[in-house]
Amino acid sequence: MQQDAYGSGSDVLSGFDWVFNDSVDDVLPYVDAVMAPTGSNYDGLRPSGLNIEQIPSLNRATPGLEGSVGSNNPFTPSEEPENSRVSVPEDRWPMEWHAVPAQLSSLPPLGQPGQLPTYSRHFELSPISASTREGILSSIRQSMQGSPWQAVSLSGFPSEATLDRCIDMYFAHFHKNVPIIHRPTFDPSKDHALTLAMAAIGVCYTGLFGAISFSNALSELTRRLLMFLAEFDPRFVRTGNFVAAQLLQSIHGFSSGSKRLYELSESSRSTLINNARNMGIFEHRTRSCSVQGTLQQQWAAWIYEERMRRVAWALYLHDASSTYTRNAKPYISLMDIRAMDLPCSTEHWESDTPQAWAALHPWSRSIPPNVKYNEALESILQKQRQSEVAIFDDYQKHILLATTMRLLWETMELEFSAGGSLINDHGGLSERRKLLHAAILQFSTPLTTSSMVQGEADFEAKVQLSRLAQYAFVIDADDLINYTHLVWRGSPTSGPARKVLLEWGAKNPRKVRQVARAAAFVLNTTRQFPYNHHLEAHHAFHAGFLVWSMIPLLRSLQDPMLANSLPDQQLPSPHGVCQLDCLASDDPVEGERVAQWVERGGSCVLRMHAVPDVLSEEGSQQILQQTADILKRMPVWGIAQVFRNAVLRALQANEQ
Incomplete structure (x- = not known):
């Protein structure tokens, strides 16, 4: 052939x-x-x-x-x-x-003999008592009565100490990414379904043998309990706890590594959002805190309002992530959230006592002020200055960045979908894309060694924002991702899709280089700065795949016969090595060299970590091997090993 x-x-x-x-x-x-x-x-x-x-x-x-x-x-x-x-x-x-x-007939084993040493907790949380554990078991058994599912043996249900460990690990590692539970006042006995959903995620971080399998089984039991509660009392569907538990289930399902849970998460996403919309969670919440109330009463009322607001924003972020992780259309309308306030500062949300909370805003006897979402977004889009972004909390930045990326995705969809040729103002759409892209790049900050020592939490937020901002180059590359997926699927779609990609690359050489650079950057950050984020394996997998997909397009652009016909290809004599995945922070000279290559192209040797020559015969295989190695070092979420198995299969096929 x-x-x-x-x-x-x-x-x-x-x-x-x-x-x-x-x-x-x-x-x-x-x-x-x-x-x-x-x-x-x-x-x-x-x-x-x-x-x-x-x-x-x-x-x-x-x-x-x-x-x-x-x-x-x-x-x-x-x-x-x-x-x-x-x-x-x-x-x-x-x-x-x-x-x-x-x-599912029984819970898989969790841990091995002697694997449960004395555990020192991160936080002082309300412990799970024997009565709370028995109440959770009773709720699970009740959900099985008269259900179409077979009975599940609960003999392997974890002890109180193990459940405490799971909840503590949830707050220590997962909560920072989805801060919807108020840790200082969390009580595991108040809502059994929510506690189970949190434990199903927390157990993934425990390092216990069989944690991923046990997590998936526990998630299945949680799903059955939620369905039973919804059937028993439909009003429960429109409560904050029910929506929060469903959200955690959906987030877990997409990264669990289970086909069943992944499918359930995607198929139930619209139902989850519809339940939240019907309960009015996206409406501007009327503040119920009273200046006349005691400090404890003000704090409690504020916690309720802020928690509902945070659940709404977490739903929005989860829904918006579908655009850049699965290229799927989001369900939450931007009109739904237009009147909302952004969440308060992380310092307010993490305050352990009413006094610590009130001390953060001593100038006011009332609740802390909130930032209007619309005003914040307009300041980012109109002024496009880094100083404007700097005034926001990291979680607020994440919301603004996700919105800007979603606007870019919807612009691309409008321009390149069926019927897009009927749009007369393509110039206006192109200008909108440039404006959105400039706004997105404000969130990509230098990942320097000096910035690491300023604070681990702050640096992690910088990594996550910078990594996400780089995906804008992929979204901005017309509808490239659809054709790379067709190549991914294999015959009979791959041949025609490759032809279209090569033709597109010849017309858009700068975008080819931008995508290759952005994907290499994302792959390098997941290698150097992994944090066990629930979407981290998705980022690594897609980044490696996109670099692999761009290699034949880059090879064609290095062809002198082709390059001389392109307006931005000067193709001088080879001028050394260009580090495609450099972070452009501690080595500004290397960063400038990469930036110039992206803008003007030219003949050079492209290299990455563990890949001496990206465009060589071995380059494609080395990219896949590096991706597999990165995924191997992601032990928390099951999807990482599923992705890794696929990459290894591709390597085997390439060797034959």
Whole structure:
């Protein structure tokens, strides 16, 4: 077979279909389809009538990274019994698999003998007493009565000490990214479903043997309990605790590594948001705090209002992340949130006592002031100065950045969707994209060694914001992501998609270089600064994939015959080495060299960490190997190992 620009006549990523397919392992306990040999039949079902050559340009109409990933297997690849591994071919295209009852008969083991030493907690929290634990068990048993699911043995339910450890780890590691629970006043006995949802996430950070498998099983029990409570009293659906528990379930499902939980998270996203919308959570909340009340009463009233506001914003951020993690349309309208206030400062939310809270705003006897969302967003979009961004709290910055990226995504969708050719003002859309992109880049700050010592929490926030801001280059690259996904899926879509990508790259060389640079930056930050964020594995996986996808386009741009016909390609004689993934902070000379290459192109040797020459014959394989190595070092979330298995399969296919 004739070789193409991607280096091989065969589909290098033909073994990646599991990302988009659901397999029969959902009906077979302990089957790990992702461990099946590369030689297995992974062709799956393909959509009929798809002819990419008839599409004149990159088109956003193609679905993005949507579907179920992972496995319903209660064991992870590293914990699964050797004699239970069965090779099962993938035989479902996205959303075409038939749902089956979960085969959960008992909780998988958590921890090994002697693996539960004395644990020193991070925070002083209300402990889970024996009566609270028994109440949680009673709620779970009650949800099983008369349900269509088989009974689940709860003999492996964790002890009070283990549950305390899970909740403490939730607050120590996950809470900073989704700060919706008021830690100083949290009481695990108040809402059993919410406590279970928090424990299902917290257990992932404990390091106990079988933590991921146990987390997935506990999430399944939580889901059943929520469904029972909703059926028992429909009014409970429109409460803050119910929506918060559902949100945590959805966030967990997308990163758990379980196909079933991933599918449930995506299919229930619209229901979750609809429940929140119906309870009025996105409306501007009337302040109920009274100056005449005692300090304790003011604090309690403020906590309620602020918590509801934070749940609303966490829902918004979760929904907005669907654009850059799965290329899926968000469900929350920007009109829904237009009148909301931004969350208060992190210092106010983390204050342990009413006195500590009040001391942060001594000039007022009332509640702390809030920043208007609309005013904050307009200040970012209109003035575009870093000083404007600096006035906001890190969590507030995250909201503003996510909104700006979403506006950019919607602009791209409008311009490149079916019917986009009918838009007369393409120049106006292009100007809007430039404005949004300039606003987004305000959030990308230098990740210098000196900034690390200023504060670990502050530096982590800088990393997360800078990493997210780099994705703007991917969103801004027309509808590139849809065609790279078609290459990803393999035959019969890959050949025509590659042709379209090469033609697009020839017309947009600067965007090709921007995407390659941005993806390399993201991959390097996940390698150097991992924080076990629930979307971190998604970032690493997609960054590695995008660098791999850009290699053939960059090779074509290095061709003198082609480059001389392009307006921004001067192609001088080779001028040394360009570090594609440099952070451009501690080495400003290297950063300037990369910036010049992105702007003007030219012939040079592109290198990355562990990749001496990105465009060499070995470059593609080394990129995939580095991506697999990074994912291997992400032990908390199961999706990392699922992604890694896919990358390893691609490496095996490339070697054959």
